[in-house]
Amino acid sequence: MDFGTVVEWRVEPGDTVERGDIVCEVETQKGNIDVEIWESGTVEEIAVPVGERVPVGQTLMRLTTEGEAGEEEPAGAEDLTGAGEPVEPVVEEAPSAEEESADREPVVDEESGEEEPVAQQEEGLERQGGRGRGSPAARKRAAELGLNLEDIAGSGPDGAVLLEDVERADVDRGESVEEAPEMHPPKRRVSPVAQRMLARHGLEGAAIEGSGEHGAVRRADVEAFLDRREADEEQGDGEAKRAGLREAIGEAMARSKREIPHYYLEETIEMSRTLDWLGDYNEERSIAQRLLLVVPLLKAVAVAAGRFPEMNGFFRDGGFEPAEAVHVGVAVSMPGGGVVAPAIHAVDQKSCAEIMTELRDLVGRVRRGKLRSSEMTDPTITVTSLGDQGVEKVYGVIYPPQVALVGFGRVTERPWAQEGMVGVQPVVTATLAADHRVSDGIAGSRFLAEIRRILRETEEL
Amino acid sequence: MKRDEIRETTLKTLGEVAPEIDPAQAPSGAMLREELGLDSMDYLELLTQLHEETGVEIPEGDYDRVRSIDEIVDYLVEHASEA
Numbered sequence: 206m207d208f209g210t211v212v213e214w215r216v217e218p219g220d221t222v223e224r225g226d227i228v229c230e231v232e233t234q235k236g237n238i239d240v241e242i243w244e245s246g247t248v249e250e251i252a253v254p255v256g257e258r259v260p261v262g263q264t265l266m267r268l269t270t271e272g273e274a275g276e277e278e279p280a281g282a283e284d285l286t287g288a289g290e291p292v293e294p295v296v297e298e299a300p301s302a303e304e305e306s307a308d309r310e311p312v313v314d315e316e317s318g319e320e321e322p323v324a325q326q327e328e329g330l331e332r333q334g335g336r337g338r339g340s341p342a343a344r345k346r347a348a349e350l351g352l353n354l355e356d357i358a359g360s361g362p363d364g365a366v367l368l369e370d371v372e373r374a375d376v377d378r379g380e381s382v383e384e385a386p387e388m389h390p391p392k393r394r395v396s397p398v399a400q401r402m403l404a405r406h407g408l409e410g411a412a413i414e415g416s417g418e419h420g421a422v423r424r425a426d427v428e429a430f431l432d433r434r435e436a437d438e439e440q441g442d443g444e445a446k447r448a449g450l451r452e453a454i455g456e457a458m459a460r461s462k463r464e465i466p467h468y469y470l471e472e473t474i475e476m477s478r479t480l481d482w483l484g485d486y487n488e489e490r491s492i493a494q495r496l497l498l499v500v501p502l503l504k505a506v507a508v509a510a511g512r513f514p515e516m517n518g519f520f521r522d523g524g525f526e527p528a529e530a531v532h533v534g535v536a537v538s539m540p541g542g543g544v545v546a547p548a549i550h551a552v553d554q555k556s557c558a559e560i561m562t563e564l565r566d567l568v569g570r571v572r573r574g575k576l577r578s579s580e581m582t583d584p585t586i587t588v589t590s591l592g593d594q595g596v597e598k599v600y601g602v603i604y605p606p607q608v609a610l611v612g613f614g615r616v617t618e619r620p621w622a623q624e625g626m627v628g629v630q631p632v633v634t635a636t637l638a639a640d641h642r643v644s645d646g647i648a649g650s651r652f653l654a655e656i657r658r659i660l661r662e663t664e665e666l
Numbered sequence: 667m668k669r670d671e672i673r674e675t676t677l678k679t680l681g682e683v684a685p686e687i688d689p690a691q692a693p694s695g696a697m698l699r700e701e702l703g704l705d706s707m708d709y710l711e712l713l714t715q716l717h718e719e720t721g722v723e724i725p726e727g728d729y730d731r732v733r734s735i736d737e738i739v740d741y742l743v744e745h746a747s748e749a
Contacts, residue, residue, distance in 0.1 A: 487726050492714050495726065497706050538705070540686045568707045572685075592706050594699060 212342035255407035339366035394421035507552035534584025
C-alpha cells in the first residue's frame with residue numbers, strides 16, 4: 206500500500222483539537238480509517254484537501270501545539286510522520302498510545318502490509334469484494350458529480366472503484382464536456398451555517414436541494430443529506446465489507462499459522478466465587494451499571510498479563526518487544542459474520558465499571574463500523590470469550606504481531622471434587638495460545654494459574 | 667402503558683439493538699438468545715433500553731422469565747403499573 210486519499214476533514218484551520226480527536230477519514234485499499242490526532246493544539250493548516258491522493262509519508266495537516274502558539278510548531282508540523290519513518294494514511298502498528306503519544310501525528314503508517322493483526326484491517330472495511338462496487342467515498346463523490354459508478358474503471362481490489370477513480374473519471378469527462386460541475390458550481394443560496402457544514406464535510410459541490418426561500422440550502426437540508434448518505438452507505442456496503450473482512454481475517458490468520466509456533470495450554474477454573482462476586486455486584490446496581498461476565502475475565506487476564514511480560518507485546522523484526530501497557534484486544538463478532546478484536550486500553554489499570562462502559566461503547570461501534578485507528582493497532586494481547594451460547598473450549602489463533610491469546614468457553618455446571626467431596630459447580634475452561642519464540646509452557650502455565658487465582662480470589666477484580 | 671404499546675416499544679427496541687433482526691418477521695415466541703442470536707451484550711442493551719422506555723427494571727434473577735419477545739411483553743405489562 207503506497208497511497209491513501211483523504212475523504213473527509215472533520216476539523217478546519219483554527220479549530221482546537223484534543224489528543225485522541227478524530228481529524229480526518231482516509232480511504233485506503235484496506236478500508237477507511239478514522240485518523241486520530243496525537244497531540245492537543247490548534248489546527249494551523251490542512252495540507253491535503255479532500256479527494257487528493259497522496260503517497261506514504263505525506264504531511265496531512267499542521268498543528269500549533271499548546272504553549273507554542275505562534276511559533277513554527279515542530280511536533281505538529283513535522284511531516285506528521287513521527288520519527289521520519291515512512292508514513293501513510295493507513296492504520297499503523299502503534300504499540301501503545303502511551304509510549305508514543307508525544308511524537309504521534311494524525312497519520313497512520315505501517316511498516317509492511319503484512320505486519321498488522323486482523324483487527325487493524327477491519328474498521329469500515331470498504332475494501333470491495335465484487336465487481337462494479339465502490340467505496341462509500343467513491344459512491345458519494347460519484348453521486349455528487351452525477352457519474353454512474355458502473356461506468357468507472359476501478360483500481361481497487363477486485364476492480365473496486367476508489368475515490369481517485371471517480372475524480373479521474375470526472376476530469377476525463379470534464380475535458381470532453383468542457384465544464385466539470387465542481388469547477389463551476391451553479392450559483393445558489395446557502396445559509397452561513399449550512400455553508401460551514403458543507404465545507405466541513407467537503408460537500409461544496411454536492412447537489413443538495415434547498416428547502417429555504419428561493420431554494421436556499423439550510424442546515425436542515427445538509428443534515429438530511431448526510432443522514433441519507435449514511436443510510437445508503439450502510440445498506441450498500443454490508444456485503445462488500447463482509448467479503449473484505451473475511452479476506453483480511455484469512456490473510457492474518459494464515460500468516461499467524463505460517464509464522465507463529467503456537468503452543469496451547471488449558472485450565473478448568475471453578476467459578477462459584479467469581480459468579481457470586483458478580484451476582485452481588487450486579488444486584489446492588491441498576492441495569493445500566495451491571496457487568497457482563499466477560500468483564501472480570503478481561504480484568505483478570507490484563508492484571509496477569511502485566512505480570513508476565515512475555516505474554517504481552519509484539520514479535521517484530523525477528524525479536525520480541527514487550528509492551529509497557531496492557532491493551533486487551535476483545536474479539537467481537539460482526540453482524541453478518543467475521544470477527545474483529547479492537548483494544549480496550551490499559552485494562553489492568555481500570556475498574557470493572559470502567560471496562561464495562563468501554564466494552565459497551567466498543568461493541569456498539571464495531572456494529573456500526575466506527576472504530577478508531579488506535580483501537581485497531583494497539584492490542585498487546587487478545588481475549589476471546591464465547592459467552593454463554595458457545596461451547597466449552599476455544600483454542601485461539603494468535604493475532605500477529607501479538608504473542609498470546611486467552612480464550613474462555615461457556616460457563617457450565619460440572620461435578621467438581623474438592624476437599625474429598627464431590628459437588629456440582631460452575632466451571633469455565635481458560636485456554637492459552639502463546640508464541641513459542643517468546644515463551645514456553647512453564648511460563649504459560651504460570652500465567653494461566655495467575656488468571657485462575659485472580660478470578661477465584663476476586664480481590665483484584 | 668397498554669399491552670399494544672409495550673409490544674410496539676419492545677419490537678422497536680429490538681430492531682435498534684439488533685439491526686440484523688427484522689422484529690416484524692421474528693416469531694414472537696422465539697428465544698432471543700438461542701434462536702434470534704442476540705449475544706449477552708445485545709440482550710443487556712435491550713433490557714437497558716426497555717428500562718428507559720418503560721421504567722421497568724428487570725433484575726438479573728428474572729432473566730430466565732424474559733427469554734422471548736412474548737415473555738418480555740408479559741413481564742413488562744405485569745410490572746409496568748408498579749414502575
